[in-house]
Structure formats: C-alpha cells, structure tokens
Amino acid sequence: MCTTIKNPVEERELLPTNVTPVHYDILLAPDLDALTYTGSVKIRVRINESTDKIVLHSNELEISSASLSGPAAAQLGSDSLAAASITLEKSDETVHVAFAQALPAATDAELTISFKGILNDLMVGFYRSTYTDAEGNTKNMATTQFEPTDARRAFPCWDEPMQKATFNVTLRVKEDLTALSNMDVRETKQVGNGLKEVAFNTTPIMSTYLLAFIVGELEYIEATTSGKHNGRPIPCRLYTAPGKSEKGRFALNVAVQVLEYFADVFGIAYPLPKMDQIAINDFEAGAMENWGLITYREVALLVDEATTSSRAKQQVAYVVSHELAHQWFGNLVTMEWWSELWLNEGFATWVGTLAVDHVFPEYHIWTQFLVDDLQRALNLDSLHSSHPIQVPVKRSSDISQIFDAISYSKGGSAIRMLSSYIGLDLFLKGIRIYLQRHKYANASTSDLWTALSEASGVDVTEFMALWTRTIGYPIVTVTEAESGDKITVRQNRYLSSGEVTEADDKTLWCVPLGIVTSETADSPSADVLTQREATVDVAVSSSKWYKLNKDTVGIYRVKYPASAVANLAKAIEAGELSTNDRIGIIADAAALASSGHSSTSDFLTFLRAYSNETEFIVWQEISMRLDALHSAWSLEDAAGQAQLHALACSLFSPLIKRLGWDAASADEDSLVSRLRALAIRYAGTCGDKEVVAEANRRFGEFFAGNKSVLTTDTLRSVFSAVVRQGGRDEFEKVKSYYLDETNPIDQRLSALSALGFAADPALIDELFEFAMTEHVRNQDLHQAIVSINLYPAHRQRLWQWYQDSFDQLVARYRASMNYMGILVRLCVSEFVGSDKADEIEQYFAAHDTSKFQRVIDQSLEKIRASTAWFEKDREDVRAWFASSGL
Structure with a gap:
C-alpha cells in the first residue's frame, strides 16, 4: 500500500483568540503630494474571554489613540474607555492596547484606533506607484498589496486568513481623483477644501489580505457579462493610468468570458456586484486577486494588438484567468x-x-x-x-x-x-x-x-x-520479463544528485502508471503502483513500443531498458507519439542523464530522434535541457564549449531554414512564430554566422525605421543575438529602445533582458550601474540581470555585484524579501564547482538570510548537483562529440 502519514503538527505563531474581529469601518485620507496618509479604524469585536488587553497586528504605523465603546464598555459603566497604554512590538508586528479594567467575556465592543502612515516605496502595504503623464510629469497613485501579511502596514487589524470579517472602506481624496475598493460605491460626498469622501458598500466576510483600495488619476474601459451564468450582468471595468486604457481591451474581453465560464463550472454565481482590474506601474507580484479589485503589473494586463508578442499576450490571458479563479478558490473559500x-x-x-x-x-x-x-x-x-x-x-x-x-x-x-x-x-x-x-x-x-x-x-x-x-517524487524503473508479456516496475525516490539514501527512500507513492503500447495508444491502463515493486501485463513482444505515463500526466520520471528506449526513439521519428509524450520522454531522458541514472551521451544520441520535430513546445523543452547542459559544462575548455555551440546550431539552424525569417501569412499560428523566435535566439547566441549576419541586417533596418523587419516575437531573439555578438553600438541601441516609454512594456522588458547578453565586461559593469538607477523599476531589477549568468565568463562578475550591493538590495527589498531570493537564484545557481558552492555558503552564513534561506539552500544544492554531473560525464560527452563529427 502507499505509505500513510499523519497530519503534521504545527506550532503557529498566532494572535490571541480572546478577542476576534467581526466588522471594520476604515477611513483613510491619503496625500499623494506629501506621500503620507491619516486614518482611523473602528473594529467591531467579540470579547470571547475576559481580558484587559487587546492584541492585533500593526507594522510601521504611528498610532495616536485607541478607545473602546459599545456593550463591553457599558458593562463597565462607561460610554468610552480610553486605552491605558498602547505598546508597539516591532519584532512580531503587533500593537498591544491595554485598558485599566478587564473587559467582560461574551460581549461585543467597538475598538477605535487613529493612526498615521507613509505611502512607502516598498510595493507592500498602502504604497505609492509612479507614472509619467502625457506631458512628461511624474505622478503618484496610492495602491495596496496585502498578501500575505501586509494589511497590517495599512491599518491595525487581525491579519490572519482565519480572522475573517466584513469591511466598509471610506477614502477621503481630492475631488479630481478616482477612488476604488473591493466593492461598488455607496455614496460620494464633498467635504470641503477640494476633497470628497468615497464610501463603498459592505464587503462579504473575507480575510484581510484580500482587501484593497486605490487612489489616483485613472481612466477605464468597461464591458458587462451576459448574466446567463450569474443570474445578473456583472459590470467589468479595466483601469489604467491616463492614455493606456485601450491597451486593456484584450484582457477585459478575456475577463468577461472567463468570469462567466467559472460561474458555470463552479456552479456558484460570482458574488460581488462588480469586477475591476487595474494596471499598476510599480508592483512586486505579477498580479493580486483582491476580491472585486484585481491588481496587475502593466505587462500582465496590457496588450497592444499590433506590437505585443504572442508570448506576452498569452501570458495576459493566463494571468487574468488565474486571478479570476481566485475569486472563488481563495476568496470565497479561503x-x-x-x-x-x-x-x-x-x-x-x-x-x-x-x-x-x-x-x-x-x-x-x-x-x-x-x-x-x-x-x-x-x-x-x-x-x-x-x-x-x-x-x-x-x-x-x-x-x-x-x-x-x-x-x-x-x-x-x-x-x-x-x-x-x-x-x-x-x-x-x-x-x-x-x-x-x-x-x-x-x-x-x-x-x-x-x-x-x-x-x-x-x-x-x-x-x-x-x-x-511529502517532499519529492519517484522514478519508476522498468525491466522486461523474458516471456515478453510482462514488465516489472519499481518506484524509488528521485533526486537530481542521484545520491538517494535509505532514509530518503521510505515513501511509497500511489503512482498512476497509464501504460500504452503501439496497439493501445489511446487507451492507457488504469494500473496504480502502490508497492515498491509490481509486475504488470504489457504486450512487449507484440508491440512496436510501450510507454508509461500516457500524456505525461503523472508526477514522476521513467527509466526504461535500452531496448524500450530504442523503440521509443523509432516511434518518435515515425511520428507515432503525441506531443505530450514526446515532451515527457525527452525531459525524462535529460533528467536521468544529469542525475546519473543514465549517461549524457545516451541523452545526446536520443536527441537525434527529434531531428524532424515541428512543435514549438517540444523544442522549448529541448532548449531548456540544452541550457542546463551548457550551464553544467561551463568549466569545459574552449574546444568543448565550441562543440556544444555547434550542437545547438545543428539542431536550431535547420528550423530557421525551414520556417524562414518572416511569417508565411498574416494569420500564422502563434506557436509557429514563437518557434521561429526560439530558433533565432538559440542559433544566434551560439554564433551561427548566417543567422548572426541576418540578425544584424534586420537590426540595422529596424533602428533605421523599418519596424516590419522584426516581428513581435523575433524582436527579443534578434536583440539578444546582436548584443551577444556585437559591441557598444548595439548595446546602446537596445538600451535606447528600452528607455523609450512609447514602446510596449513587454518589448521594453525584452530589450532590458537582452542587454545582459553583452560579451564585453565593461558593458556588463555599466548594466549593473544602470539597473540600480531610477530608469529600472524595483520590480524589474531581475530583468536587467537575468541573461548575464547565461555567459559563464560573467558569472563571477554577477556574483561580485550581488555581494557589493547586498546591503543596498536588502534596504530596497526589506519588505518583500522573497525578491532577494529571486536575485540569489539568478546570481549564483548557474555556478559549477564545489569550491564555489563552499564560497557562496560561507558568504551567506555571515549574513541574515532567514527570510530567503530556502532559495540559498536550493541554489547550493543545484550547484553541487551540476558539479557532480559534469565530473561524472565530462569524458563521456567528449567521447560522444569525438564520434559525432561535430
């Protein structure tokens, strides 16, 4: 049977439950010029146990007063009880409000707190985002990001998902500004001095991390669902900074269709009266599912139909769908x-x-x-x-x-x-x-x-x-019975290092085998492996091939005997396997080579079965596996590096010849367009002379004004190839494209990431300086350095920059330290060498990395696994190249 385990016991650090929230009335008055705000919150609470102290969350707020009223105060003979003391505990982000008398149990009360805050530049809590208007002026908007624990930065609250309550939000803002929150507007009234108060209707019961409010100069476009699945039409608006709203048309149309689809699929109508989406210029997350007011990075929401790449457009459709799914799964049920x-x-x-x-x-x-x-x-x-x-x-x-x-x-x-x-x-x-x-x-x-x-x-x-x-997943090893009508399957823990101890290998998963053969290709078996090992009937002798994990649905790797591998290779060459299966087979082959379950030369030989492959997604997987090989072989000598580049060219250059540089028709399949772009990037950065020459020609024409020579998909690939093979002139042109804010945001970010392909160390040093200026938003720093580690000669330079900038980076991202983890992964995980792993480990041991230690551990383990792979198979790969003619 599958291994059984008990529920893990957690010692959670939670607020006391002697007092719990029921409803919040929040009034906030942000000043977009001074970048501060004042606020008050009246929280209706339930006193579950007698106590003289109420503890709730607060972080970096200046609290001026707190008082208690309602039935609990009345029982103590007062209309209102002022707090005897207000103590902020910075270490656990709480405020302790103490009273002179114990509050009676089983009573309700209203806790009122007045406070001040800063519209920070940390992209968390209630913070500021900047944008440039049509006249070139820098403008501010105020927005929120509360997940997972930053509602406490905006107002004092019980900031835990279990502590659900209802909310009424009121925003006091300038009359010419737009104010948004989760719910629709209940009332707007003028309050003098050019200000208005916008009061929103009461939310459903919900967690604090899903609350949102936004203030700024905004415009919107609008559409409405049919009401077929919701029982009523739902108005859907998409907000942007002035001048950009039409770029939200694609996302808005997706939202309307998906909102109706989910209402049908989930069998529950979307419960709020409206659905707003908004593009935020400064936004650390990709998007956030605030109930009824979803926030996005611009690149995750805005599409220019003429210039946005098909990859970016598809990503917008996915992110919108993902966030709308949360309106039920996460928001309705948390x-x-x-x-x-x-x-x-x-x-x-x-x-x-x-x-x-x-x-x-x-x-x-x-x-x-x-x-x-x-x-x-x-x-x-x-x-x-x-x-x-x-x-x-x-x-x-x-x-x-x-x-x-x-x-x-x-x-x-x-x-x-x-x-x-x-x-x-x-x-x-x-x-x-x-x-x-x-x-x-x-x-x-x-x-x-x-x-x-x-x-x-x-x-x-x-x-x-x-x-x-449990951590991990199995590798299923197949052996064939001599009778030819059975196979034995055995499950063991899979680790990329290949070093699995007895202690690692105690779990027995329930593994759906999904076995198909050439005779039963559309009818996978229902066998489930629940033991360590089992024998299964499979017509090995009478079938041309057999395969486990039909359509690559299961979470495991498969290791076949050599004869089965050869038969699968023939089936791939003959086009007898589905795209999903071709992806799964090459992914497993590469993974087993890196972990030592097979040789890298076997993987390289197996690649030949894919010489006639036509599908972009299969080539995408192949390219990622080759990237891993290139990275692990970064200590190989120049001749070995040249052979790896020649291998890449031999695979990808023929694709360019087959597809050409230009689309055959205006309605070309987007996946074909992306395959062309992938082939150009790979062959170009690996030095194919014909590809580089054509890329340079088109690059020159593009910057001379003929924008049609690069498609929305090939722009990134050409920029990358030209920067890698070029010098300062090409670098500066790509940089200028990034700086031009009239260009679509996804293409600008593609240009920014292409700068990291520069081979000249001086240009990389300039890129480091540029990345830390106001020209690169804090959320996009990783885009500036993401490509640098693809060039082994610059990895040490990137690591040194990280060390030199560590204190500055911590100060910048102190409120969102997971971003520090992203930077760690980019700056160190592609290294090879045990000595380098030891050096990196020693460096981080001397710093406080508690909030991103998991990524450090993962990066160090990856370095050591890559090192072991290289040392194990270096001579094997050399021998393969010697016999391959490359």
Missing part, C-alpha cells in the same frame, strides 16, 4: 492557514489553464503546461531542499518563501494528475461540493479530499495525501 497556500495557488494554476484552454484552444495551453509547470516543479522538487506542497508554516516571516514552483506548479500538476485519475466531470462535481460547503469560510486540504471522494467514489485522501504532504 485556506485556513498559509501552510495550505497550495489550495489557493495550485488550484488557480490548474483551473486558470483550464479557462485559457476553453477560450483559446489554439494556444495548446495544456501542452505548454508540461514545460512551464510540470517540468519546472519536477526540477525544483528533485532537491533535498524542496518542501512539501502542504508545508508547515510557523511564523509570518516564513510565508513568502513558499510562493514558489512547489505551491503553484507542483500543486497545479497534482490537481491535473488527480483530475485525470478520477475524470474531469467527477472532479468538477467535487469542486462544486467543496465550494458550496465552505463558501464564506475557511477550509483545509482534507476538506477538499472529502468533497472529491464524495463526488467520485474514490478514496482521494489515500491516493493524494503523499503527493501533497
């Missing part, structure tokens, strides 16, 4: 604590993909999911330093470290595997039971499994518990 974050993010990842596939089937988004999510999750979860999908979270400082590929991508992949196992219709039936049963409340993973088991008749808890509660 995880009970952050250890269940995956209930929000894993499900939204899966169902957001489901919605995009519904609206845009031409994107083949589920196939892209294999590369963008499943393989991403498998790569991270192959490390000792990974974490379970359901990860114990003790304190607030730990929360940001789990917003990663495990919670999102492995969580989404687990949902995909489960929905395939029990069937989509039964799965969605279970989801409807879960949402209906727990709406306006909190729930746990076990609640979800209960609903799905009820709908499907399958013991979902037994099947799924290990996938969410």
Whole structure:
C-alpha cells in the first residue's frame, strides 16, 4: 500500500483568540503630494474571554489613540474607555492596547484606533506607484498589496486568513481623483477644501489580505457579462493610468468570458456586484486577486494588438484567468492557514489553464503546461531542499518563501494528475461540493479530499495525501520479463544528485502508471503502483513500443531498458507519439542523464530522434535541457564549449531554414512564430554566422525605421543575438529602445533582458550601474540581470555585484524579501564547482538570510548537483562529440 502519514503538527505563531474581529469601518485620507496618509479604524469585536488587553497586528504605523465603546464598555459603566497604554512590538508586528479594567467575556465592543502612515516605496502595504503623464510629469497613485501579511502596514487589524470579517472602506481624496475598493460605491460626498469622501458598500466576510483600495488619476474601459451564468450582468471595468486604457481591451474581453465560464463550472454565481482590474506601474507580484479589485503589473494586463508578442499576450490571458479563479478558490473559500497556500495557488494554476484552454484552444495551453509547470516543479522538487506542497508554516516571516514552483506548479500538476485519475466531470462535481460547503469560510486540504471522494467514489485522501504532504517524487524503473508479456516496475525516490539514501527512500507513492503500447495508444491502463515493486501485463513482444505515463500526466520520471528506449526513439521519428509524450520522454531522458541514472551521451544520441520535430513546445523543452547542459559544462575548455555551440546550431539552424525569417501569412499560428523566435535566439547566441549576419541586417533596418523587419516575437531573439555578438553600438541601441516609454512594456522588458547578453565586461559593469538607477523599476531589477549568468565568463562578475550591493538590495527589498531570493537564484545557481558552492555558503552564513534561506539552500544544492554531473560525464560527452563529427 502507499505509505500513510499523519497530519503534521504545527506550532503557529498566532494572535490571541480572546478577542476576534467581526466588522471594520476604515477611513483613510491619503496625500499623494506629501506621500503620507491619516486614518482611523473602528473594529467591531467579540470579547470571547475576559481580558484587559487587546492584541492585533500593526507594522510601521504611528498610532495616536485607541478607545473602546459599545456593550463591553457599558458593562463597565462607561460610554468610552480610553486605552491605558498602547505598546508597539516591532519584532512580531503587533500593537498591544491595554485598558485599566478587564473587559467582560461574551460581549461585543467597538475598538477605535487613529493612526498615521507613509505611502512607502516598498510595493507592500498602502504604497505609492509612479507614472509619467502625457506631458512628461511624474505622478503618484496610492495602491495596496496585502498578501500575505501586509494589511497590517495599512491599518491595525487581525491579519490572519482565519480572522475573517466584513469591511466598509471610506477614502477621503481630492475631488479630481478616482477612488476604488473591493466593492461598488455607496455614496460620494464633498467635504470641503477640494476633497470628497468615497464610501463603498459592505464587503462579504473575507480575510484581510484580500482587501484593497486605490487612489489616483485613472481612466477605464468597461464591458458587462451576459448574466446567463450569474443570474445578473456583472459590470467589468479595466483601469489604467491616463492614455493606456485601450491597451486593456484584450484582457477585459478575456475577463468577461472567463468570469462567466467559472460561474458555470463552479456552479456558484460570482458574488460581488462588480469586477475591476487595474494596471499598476510599480508592483512586486505579477498580479493580486483582491476580491472585486484585481491588481496587475502593466505587462500582465496590457496588450497592444499590433506590437505585443504572442508570448506576452498569452501570458495576459493566463494571468487574468488565474486571478479570476481566485475569486472563488481563495476568496470565497479561503485556506485556513498559509501552510495550505497550495489550495489557493495550485488550484488557480490548474483551473486558470483550464479557462485559457476553453477560450483559446489554439494556444495548446495544456501542452505548454508540461514545460512551464510540470517540468519546472519536477526540477525544483528533485532537491533535498524542496518542501512539501502542504508545508508547515510557523511564523509570518516564513510565508513568502513558499510562493514558489512547489505551491503553484507542483500543486497545479497534482490537481491535473488527480483530475485525470478520477475524470474531469467527477472532479468538477467535487469542486462544486467543496465550494458550496465552505463558501464564506475557511477550509483545509482534507476538506477538499472529502468533497472529491464524495463526488467520485474514490478514496482521494489515500491516493493524494503523499503527493501533497511529502517532499519529492519517484522514478519508476522498468525491466522486461523474458516471456515478453510482462514488465516489472519499481518506484524509488528521485533526486537530481542521484545520491538517494535509505532514509530518503521510505515513501511509497500511489503512482498512476497509464501504460500504452503501439496497439493501445489511446487507451492507457488504469494500473496504480502502490508497492515498491509490481509486475504488470504489457504486450512487449507484440508491440512496436510501450510507454508509461500516457500524456505525461503523472508526477514522476521513467527509466526504461535500452531496448524500450530504442523503440521509443523509432516511434518518435515515425511520428507515432503525441506531443505530450514526446515532451515527457525527452525531459525524462535529460533528467536521468544529469542525475546519473543514465549517461549524457545516451541523452545526446536520443536527441537525434527529434531531428524532424515541428512543435514549438517540444523544442522549448529541448532548449531548456540544452541550457542546463551548457550551464553544467561551463568549466569545459574552449574546444568543448565550441562543440556544444555547434550542437545547438545543428539542431536550431535547420528550423530557421525551414520556417524562414518572416511569417508565411498574416494569420500564422502563434506557436509557429514563437518557434521561429526560439530558433533565432538559440542559433544566434551560439554564433551561427548566417543567422548572426541576418540578425544584424534586420537590426540595422529596424533602428533605421523599418519596424516590419522584426516581428513581435523575433524582436527579443534578434536583440539578444546582436548584443551577444556585437559591441557598444548595439548595446546602446537596445538600451535606447528600452528607455523609450512609447514602446510596449513587454518589448521594453525584452530589450532590458537582452542587454545582459553583452560579451564585453565593461558593458556588463555599466548594466549593473544602470539597473540600480531610477530608469529600472524595483520590480524589474531581475530583468536587467537575468541573461548575464547565461555567459559563464560573467558569472563571477554577477556574483561580485550581488555581494557589493547586498546591503543596498536588502534596504530596497526589506519588505518583500522573497525578491532577494529571486536575485540569489539568478546570481549564483548557474555556478559549477564545489569550491564555489563552499564560497557562496560561507558568504551567506555571515549574513541574515532567514527570510530567503530556502532559495540559498536550493541554489547550493543545484550547484553541487551540476558539479557532480559534469565530473561524472565530462569524458563521456567528449567521447560522444569525438564520434559525432561535430
């Protein structure tokens, strides 16, 4: 049987429950010139136990007064009780409001607190974002980002997901400004001195991290749902800074369709009276699902139909769908604590993909999911330093470290595997039971499994518990019986290092085998491996090939015997396997080579089966595997590096010859366009002379004014190739393109990331300086350096910059330290060498990295695994190249 485990016990650091909130009345008066605000909050609370002190969250707020009124005060013979003391505890971000007398139990009260705050530049709490108007003036808007624990930066509150309440928000702002919050406007009144108060209707009961309010000069476009699935039309608005709203038309149309789709799929009408979306210039997260007022980075929401790349446009559709999914899964039903974050993010990842596939089937988004999510999750979860999908979270400082590929991508992949196992219709039936049963409340993973088991008749808890509660996943090793009609399958823990100890290998997962053969290609078996090893009937001798994990649905790797690998290679060459299966096979082959389960030369030989491959998504996976090989072989000598570049050219240059540089028609498939761009980037940066020459020619024409020579997809690839092979002139032109704010934001960011391809060390040093100026928003710093580590000669320079800038970076991102983790991954994880890993480890040991230590551990483990791979297979790869003719 699958291994059974008990629920993990968590010692959570939570507020006392002797007093709990019921309703908040919030009044805020932001000053966009002084970048400060004043506020008051009246919180209706329930006194559950007699106490003389109320403890709630507050962070970096200046509290001037606190008092208590209502029935609790009346029982003590007073209309209002002033606080005897107000104590701020900075270390745990709380405020302790003490009273001279104990408050009576089982009574209600109103706690009123007055406070002041700063509209910070940290992209958390109630903060400021800047933009440039049509006249070139810098303007401010005030906006919010509260997830996971920053509502306490905006107003004193019980800032925990279980402490749900209702909210009334009132914003006192200048008359010419727009004010937004989660709900629609109840009343607007003039209050003198050129100010107005905008009061919003009462929210449903909800968690603090989902509250939002925004003030600024805004414009909007609007559409309305049909009302078919909601019972009433829902007005949907998309807000931007002045002059940009029409670029939101695509996202607005997606939102209308997806809002109706989810109301139908979930069987529950969207519960709020409106749905607003807004583009924010300074925004650390990609987007945030605030109930009824979703905030986005501009690049995640705005589309210029003529100039936005197909990749960026698809991403907008996905992000909008993901955030709308949260309106039910996360907002209507909320995880009970952050250890269940995956209930929000894993499900939204899966169902957001489901919605995009519904609206845009031409994107083949589920196939892209294999590369963008499943393989991403498998790569991270192959490390000792990974974490379970359901990860114990003790304190607030730990929360940001789990917003990663495990919670999102492995969580989404687990949902995909489960929905395939029990069937989509039964799965969605279970989801409807879960949402209906727990709406306006909190729930746990076990609640979800209960609903799905009820709908499907399958013991979902037994099947799924290990996938969410344990680190890692299995490798399934196949051996063939001599009789030719059976195979033996054995599961063991897979680690990228290949160093699996007995202690590592205790888990027995429930592994859906999904076996198909050339004779049963569309009918996968229902076998589930629950033991360490089992024998399964498979017609090996009478089939041309067999494959486990049909369509790459399961979260595991497969190792086949050599004869089966050869047969699969023939099937790939003959076009007999699905795109999903071709992706899964090459991904497994590469992963098994890096971990030592097979040789790298076997992987390189297997690549030849893909010489006639036509699908972009398969080539995307191949390119990522080659990137990993290039990175791990960065200590190879010049001749070896040249051979790797020649290999890349041999694979990608023929694609350019086949596809050409220009689209064959105006309505070319977006995936074909992206394949062309991928091939140009790869061949160009690896030095294909013909590709580089054509890239330079088109680059010159582009900057001479002929914009048609580069498509929305090839611009990034050409910029990257030309900067890598060029010098200062090319660097400065790409930089100027980035600085031109009339260019679409996704293309500007592509230009920024292309600057990191520069080969000249002096240009890289200039890029470091430029990245820290006002020309690069804090949220985009990683875009400036993301490409530098692709060039081994500059990795030490990048690492030195990180060390030199460490204090400055910590000061800049002190409120969102997960960004420090992003920078760690970019600056060190591509190194090779045990000595380098030791050096990096010693450096971080001397600094406070508690809020991003998990990423450091993962990066160090990756360096050591890459080092082991290189040392193990260096001679093997040299021998392969010697015999290959490259």
